[in-house]
Structures are given as C-alpha cells and as structure tokens.
Amino acid sequence: MMPARLPxxxxxxxxxxxxxxxxxxxxxLPRFRLRLFGAVEHPGELTWxxxxxxxxxxxxxxxxxVTGWSVPGLVWEGIPTGAIVDLVRPQPGVTxxxxxxxxxxxxxxxxxxxxxxxxLLAHRLNGAPLPPEHxxxxxxxVPSLYAWKSAKYLSAxxxxxxxxxxxxxxxxxxDVGDPWRGERFRS
Ligand SMILES: Nc1nc2c(c(=O)[nH]1)N[C@H]1C(S)=C(S)[C@@H](COP(=O)(O)O)O[C@H]1N2
Ligand SMILES: [Mo]
Numbered sequence: 001m002m003p004a005r006l007p008x009x010x011x012x013x014x015x016x017x018x019x020x021x022x023x024x025x026x027x028x029l030p031r032f033r034l035r036l037f038g039a040v041e042h043p044g045e046l047t048w049x050x051x052x053x054x055x056x057x058x059x060x061x062x063x064x065x066v067t068g069w070s071v072p073g074l075v076w077e078g079i080p081t082g083a084i085v086d087l088v089r090p091q092p093g094v095t096x097x098x099x100x101x102x103x104x105x106x107x108x109x110x111x112x113x114x115x116x117x118x119x120l121l122a123h124r125l126n127g128a129p130l131p132p133e134h135x136x137x138x139x140x141x142v143p144s145l146y147a148w149k150s151a152k153y154l155s156a157x158x159x160x161x162x163x164x165x166x167x168x169x170x171x172x173x174x175d176v177g178d179p180w181r182g183e184r185f186r187s
Contacts, residue, residue: 005062007179010070016063016147018133021167024103024153032137034121038098038159041089048137051121055083059118061143063150064179076141077124081114084121084157096160099140099151107166109142109149110176111159118143121154146177146184 006012029048037043046054057080063071090111097114099107113119122141123130130136135152142149148168169175174183 005072006070007064008182010064010068010179013069013071016071016074016134017065017069019065019067019148020103020133020152021105022103024101024132027102027137027153029137034138034154035100035156036084036088036159037156039091039094039161040159041091042087044088051079051123051138054079054087057120059120059122059141059143061118061141063143063147066146066148066173066177066179066184070179075126076120076122078120078122078138078141080117081119081121081140082117085115088159090159091161093161094159096163098158098160098164098166099149099154100156100158101135101151101153102155103153105151105153105167107149107151108160108164108169108175109140109145113142113144113149113176113178116142116144144178146174146179148173149177 032048034046059076063074095111097109119142123138138154139152172185177183
C-alpha cells in the first residue's frame with residue numbers, strides 16, 4: 001500500500017493561506033540582517049549578500065497548517081539549515097532553535113527537525129521571490145512540522161539547550177507539532 005500523503009484531519013487546498021499575528025514592517029534588503037545567537041561557537045549576523053553566497057538548495061514539500069489545510073508540492077529555494085549549522089557550530093547540548101519574525105513572532109523548533117535535510121531558510125517560492133505575505137525576504141521552512149513552525153519574516157535564530165516556548169506554544173500549541181502524529185496541542 002502507498003503511504004498516505006495527507007495527515008489525519010487535513011484537506012488539500014491549492015495555495016497557502018496567509019496567517020499573521022499582526023502587521024509586518026517593511027524592510028529594504030540593504031538593511032536586512034539575520035542574527036544567529038545562543039549556544040553556538042560562532043554567533044553573528046548575516047547580510048542579504050552573505051546569505052546568497054551560502055550553499056543553496058531546492059526543496060519540494062507539502063505544507064500542513066494546523067487549522068486543517070494542506071498545500072501539495074510547494075517548491076522552496078534557499079539556504080539549507082545545515083549550512084547555518086556549519087557556520088555557527090552549535091554547542092553540544094543544543095536541543096531547540098527559536099525562530100524570530102521581525103514583527104515579533106516566535107516559534108520553537110526541535111533541533112532534529114530544524115536540521116532535517118528538507119528544512120531551509122527560503123527566499124523563493126514556486127520559482128519567484130518569496131511574496132511579502134508569505135514571509136519576504138526570508139522565512140524558515142520546516143516541512144516535517146505544522147506550518148506555524150515555519151517562521152516568516154525571519155530576523156533571528158537562537159540555539160537553545162532547554163525548551164522555551166514561542167508565540168503559539170505559549171498559548172497551548174504543541175512543542176514539536178508533527179502533523180503525522182496529530183501534535184496540534186499539548187495534552
Ligand atoms: N512571522 C510569522 N511567521 C508565521 C506566522 C506569523 O504570524 N508570523 N504564522 C504562522 C502560521 S500560524 C502559519 S499557518 C504559516 C502560514 O504561512 P503562510 O502565511 O505563508 O500561508 O505561517 C507561520 N509563520
Ligand atoms: Mo497556522
């Protein structure tokens with residue numbers, strides 16, 4: 001039997017529906033910085049040009065929102081999270097990564113799923129620059145977890161040695177959020 005492609009409780013939709021906790025300030029690319037900090041050997045900041053000089057990858061993946069919609073086969077292009085790990089060299093004991101959006105959004109991602117070969121910092125979607133409503137100029141994409149873990153308008157990544165909760169996790173959403181396990185809310 002073929003493995004099911006749609007997790008329980010999900011239905012297919014054609015394209016992702018933008019969800020935002022609040023308004024997002026404009027940002028000109030020359031002013032873009034990605035801050036990398038926390039339990040790492042080499043904390044620092046990357047400019048837009050520095051990001052584009054890192055290894056680039058293309059990932060095709062389904063995108064599952066916890067509210068019940070899933071989008072098949074989105075094509076994301078950007079920097080594999082492994083390239084960021086190689087750069088900052090997380091200390092032994094890192095177990096979570098906190099992703100920050102520039103409007104104030106946060107979400108905690110387990111380090112194994114952050115490092116998954118399909119996880120990336122995306123700046124293109126379906127062959128075009130990432131649209132503003134989908135997180136321009138850069139978003140985290142973690143296809144193995146519900147879409148709320150894929151922080152848009154990415155401004156920083158913080159490497160953590162113990163769990164800290166982000167925006168939705170602090171309001172009861174699951175710390176891991178695996179759609180194949182139906183991890184919507186903490187029990
Ligand atoms: N910065 C930021 N990232 C975010 C959100 C947000 O409000 N702010 N919403 C999350 C939620 S709940 C979902 S379902 C997805 C939706 O992605 P989309 O807006 O590209 O469809 O973005 C996630 N990333
Ligand atoms: Mo969501």
